[in-house]
Amino acid sequence: MTSLARWAAVARRELTAALRRPSYWLLLGILGLTAFGFSQGNVTISSGEATAGGLRSHVTSVAAQSMFQSVLITAMGVWFLAIGAGLVLIRDAELRVGEIIHGTRLTAREYVWGSFAGALAAFLVIWGLHLGLSAGFNHVLATGADTPHIGPFVPGNYLYPALLLGLPQIVFFAGVPLFLGAWTRRAIVVYAFPVAVVVAVLGFLISWSPSWLDPAINRALMLVDPSGFRWLNETFLKVDRGVDFYNTAPLPPDPGFLLSRVGLAGIGLLAVGAAARNTARRLLQGDTDSLVIGFRRGGGERARPAEAPKSQAAVGRTLRELGMRTVPPGFFAAAKAIGRIEVRELLVRPWLYLFVPLIVWQSVSASLFALGPFDAPLLVTSGAMAARQFNTLSLLVCVLLLFYTVESLMKERTQRLAEIYRAAPVGTGAMLLGKTVGNVVVAGVILGAALVASWAIITGRHLLGNPVGFDLWPFAAAWGGVMVPTFVFWTALVTAAFALFRNRYAVYGVGLAIVIYTVYRMTLAGFQVEGAALSWVTNWLAWNSMATWSDMGAFSLYGWALALNRLLYLSLVPLLLALAAMWFGRQEFDATRILHRLRPRALLRSGLRLLPFAVPPVFLASLLFFGGRAGDQGPDAEEAGKDYWRRNVATWTDFRMPSVSHVELDVELDPPARTASVSGAYTFVNHRDHAYPELPITARPSAPIAWTLDGEPHEPDDRAGLFVFTPERPLAPGDSLTVGYRYDLQHPRGLSARVGGRGEFILDSGVVLTGFSPTFVPVPGYLPGIGVDADNRYDRREYPDDFFEGETEPLFGWGGTPLTTKIRITVPEEYTANSVGRLVSDEVRDGRRTVVWESDHPVRLFNIIAGRYAVKEGRGTAIYYHPQHDYNVEEMSAALDAAREHYSEWFYPFPWELLKLSEFPAYAGLAQGFPTNITFSEGIGFLTKSDPRSHAAFTVVAHEAAHMWWGNILTPGRGPGGNILSEGMAHYATILLHQEVHGDRHRIEFTKRIEDSYGDARFVNSERPLVQTDGSRRGDGTVTYDKGGWVMWMLQQEMGRENLLAGLRAFIGAYQSGSDFPVIQDMLAVLREFAPDPEAFDAFTAQWFFDVVVPEYRLSGVTKERDGRGWVVRGTLENAGTGRATVEVAATANERWSDAGDAGSRTVVSPSYRDTRTSVVLDAGGSAEFELAADFDPDRVLVDPDVLVLQLRREAAVFDFPE
């Protein structure tokens, strides 16, 4: 037999063995389901349009397949490859076949390379089948008119990514674990490899890409990323290139990347070669089957087996003299002994010390860089750290426990202690419990290490001046109370699975499938995919349960459901251990008798024995299931919404209501009970020219409503929550009537069904209620958003170009003229309750506080917020905050004062007495600018990481405060472009306020930040001009906020600051109290009157408001040369993007900004900074040469130094002269 034949025989044997393992077929099942999911178009490249009939990127393109394959192999394949290839040599050692195998002519090289080839081939077979399934699902099953995400079948689209991105990492992921297994003969080390890969790749290499990252480092990270996804993303995906590109472009690799892929595969093959050499060396030492080598110190310190010296000391003495007796150990004593030995075994192994830093690094580092609204970094508080690490730690520790538990259960078998161990008079349950406890200690070690790391970081930062100190409670609550039960349950589940399958590969397959499925579902839920979130009954990881962590009340939103969920999974532990004890096979079952055990009577008997264990989990699961169904997240509530939509959509969608002129509201709140008694009345005035025979009002509290009409009891027609009032005589133009109501409210109602935040709530930790929501107060008219989900979602509304002509309805709030409010709120004495307007009374009686708020100037919206607050008063402003959240209050108060002062000066005098800003628990991650009563989630502003350089807290306050003017004083119209007058203008106001308060440097940083945000989040194919942006398309958010603010900033350059501000004041004055609500076209019509050059104004608005353009500048051929006593800089500037703009090019020397501010803390230019500038006008695709004369030696050339022109990839429009 030739060497090749021997190699082939080994490879064939390994391939056959691998394909017989259930884990590979389980992987194929998972991949098949994934392929099916992809074929449905739910996951694809974020480009094109999401709506029906819109342009869609193909899941069948090279780009999409590259994305899928690169990530899938890293996320899923690496586990199976590592186990499949890494355990080959270990398995043979366990089976002790080494003596036999290596007694033949087979060489170590043939053996190792053959084993590798077999393991590799097995995975390639599975991967090939996966590609076949993908092609089948995509091109056979998912065809038809409903599949715009399916492109033509091109085999190369599947094979090219498989070869370029797939094969190198497959070889790498198989080769390295094989070497680790050969070197250490420890399965647990092999498992460390995929953990390390997933942590490094998914947790860092493909996700960490801050805008400030040095391009050279970014490039290096692209080349070292084994998945190849970073290269794909940074080169092609990050900045949207449009759907045509992604559907057709071949994505050729650059030489550097191609070399890195070859290198990656080469490392895998080198690792196999090293494994072969290692095995050969062992054979030379006569070591064929050792499982206890471990890492060798000093090149061979391993003690050789040596006989103990002979002694005759014991001869002649009897055993009887020892006085031994046997008393079978108790259950817990035995479990304790086993647990101790397990812990001892685990702690002496070095692998644990490899896993722990890996997991802690991933978990802690990810928690440090969380971003809030407007990409503002968040403070690292104890609660935030504990909550942000929750998912990562839960997931990684569960994966680790899967491996540790299985290997722990395999240990007696692999170390051949099983016969002695199992013959001991210890109950199987005690054995399994002991092992479970021992393995859970591994989790404890990791949690302890993560806790210490968190403590060190928070305390270290605190010592360096960070305001936040360490608090143990959030860690104890979130990790000890919520996460630890997961580990206990998971370990018991893995134990039971092992007892059932008695095969490590099967258990790994099942365990990984459960983890992957859970994370997949909850990740989809994170992307707002309806129905994806697991319920409290099935969410065994309590995934995302800490996403709404609040320092103001950690568990007050769904604490009961979470507690029941944790109890449910803890209650499953005895059942699982009982099942494990039953199946464990401590006594090898006889095949014939197994059949007897499967007889109905025997099964019934077994079932009855398990019944006591099953009762608690069944009871708890029932409580959660039925409680969740009965609550306001349950199907009954969803069905009620559907009924509302079904019965009313056709009749009332376009119904326009008369004005509400006055709101009277009385709310008695009982936050601990989550209840309120609500009574009030709306005064309607018919401001239109026709009479109203009917008035619809939407109201959806759970309790019955007592209605009145003009003070008399009234029974309106209840159309599934839309109450239609029919006055005795139609409401004539100019007439008024009053509708009164009274009901009791509980919100949230019942038991939570799944994780997730709430926009409104009455909770012990705080109260947030708004006039938007028919759950809190009746809302005039029909609300088209209620009851709409994936089943009945309709296409966006198409607006004619002149839709704004005539009277336009408001974007939010109720139509007609502004209204007045009188709102009476009763709360427990220790609460502060805020609403719109000014406080006219505040009385405390019998432990209850009653406050009355009245609008001191008309408003269009109202809300209520309450909590246990401390107050910081400013100049006509006040901040109400959680007493422990005082970190940014000074900065926020200064921002609120500055906003009130300067916005009043620039836009319109602030018409109310007091501007308040109140904090609420992070159950909703939003900020809302109701008139005089701004509300912030604690993660916004209050817990923003703000420092003198970023002014992040200032930014969010400046934005929200701007809504007093852009949203309230001027309420935009409903329709395309309307929201830009709210959010885009708020961003523009923030730019101005930064400039005013902090100077150019911070204005530049803020404008660059929102420019980056626009570049990253825009969707080329779905982006519409500002005047057509209605929020319905992908990317409309960044267009509305970031581009909207930027275009106004550029318009200021076009018109001049004072002209624009004068125009805006005139615009607000024209629309602030009427019943016609403006959109962009209305604003431009007013502003044009103030434009010094109307033609230029028209050209600007045609390009930036009525078209989609964005320049992208490139510098090339930049040189500098001495010219007498100065320097001349020459180069070429190209506009690789679209649009026409005048842009400055500057040659500069030295750092521009000084760290020292001026007397008003505004940034100033550094004395050493020098620049010289020239202006260039470029059309789309145009280029021009430029020349700059400088009396200094320039070190840099950059485009648009003052950040005045919105552009893509600004960081590429910089040239640094080599030193």
Next chain:
Amino acid sequence: MLEIRNLVKVYPGPVAALQGVSLEASRGMLGLLGPNGAGKTTLMRIVAGLLEPTSGAVFLNGEDVTGNPRRIRRQLGYLPQSFGFYPHLTGAAMLRFLLVLKGVEAPRGLKHLAAELLERVNLQDAAKRKVGTYSGGMRQRLGIAQALAGNPRIVVVDEPTAGLDPEERLRFYRLLAEMAEDRLVLLSTHIVEDIAVLCPRVAVLSGGQVLADTAPGDARARLEGTIYEGAVAKEGLAETERRFHVTQAVLIEGRNRVRVHAPDGRPPEGFEPVPPSLEDAYLLLIRNRAPKNGQPAPEAAPHAAS
């Protein structure tokens, strides 16, 4: 009293490892002798509660322990044929752990007891070494120490002397003999010397059946006057084997020393009568299970009444 009733064990294949084995024993040492594949280990594992029989039962003091192996584990000292230990633990720690699992108590505590037991098996100087560094013989001795620990009513030892040098084997014989004074010791082996030295009673298993259940002395006595020994040239051995029941043929100094069973008193020429050995009886029984040359198998060792 241990009573094994009609045990049958069929492995998937199917392979009948035991075909109706019945034995009874109360105190002392019972040797189980048989060739490889006879079913000894299967029987031992069933008795130790580690393997479920296809049918039949094992009774301990009249109680069926087949379906409830916990009952026998409480009274069991067990040394399997093949075993290992946690390599990272020291010998003393490993033994202490097993003592805890077995519920062993001693007046001076487990630490002291473990040291004493290790001394009994001559591992006192290796007590603090990790088991992973032990030789095969040392591991075997550690296994013996744990099997003898406590006060088990039944000690089941499967091929216990494998890997022991003659000196250690002798030491183990003494320990086992002491144990057998007031309890039942089941010793499974294919080494006849072990049985000859230790067991007042031996059961011979072959093909999953008990071929004989007797005392070694009885077995020898039945062959008295029928065993002859002589030298046979290499080329004559085959002819001798064809014509006579050869019990043993060993090379001594390059010549075949052959022992034959000749109940008719007509041995090959030049052969002298010798005292029968237990090995003669055993090998005769095993080799002559099937009739040879038309002659019936000799009744070397009939079942003894017990």
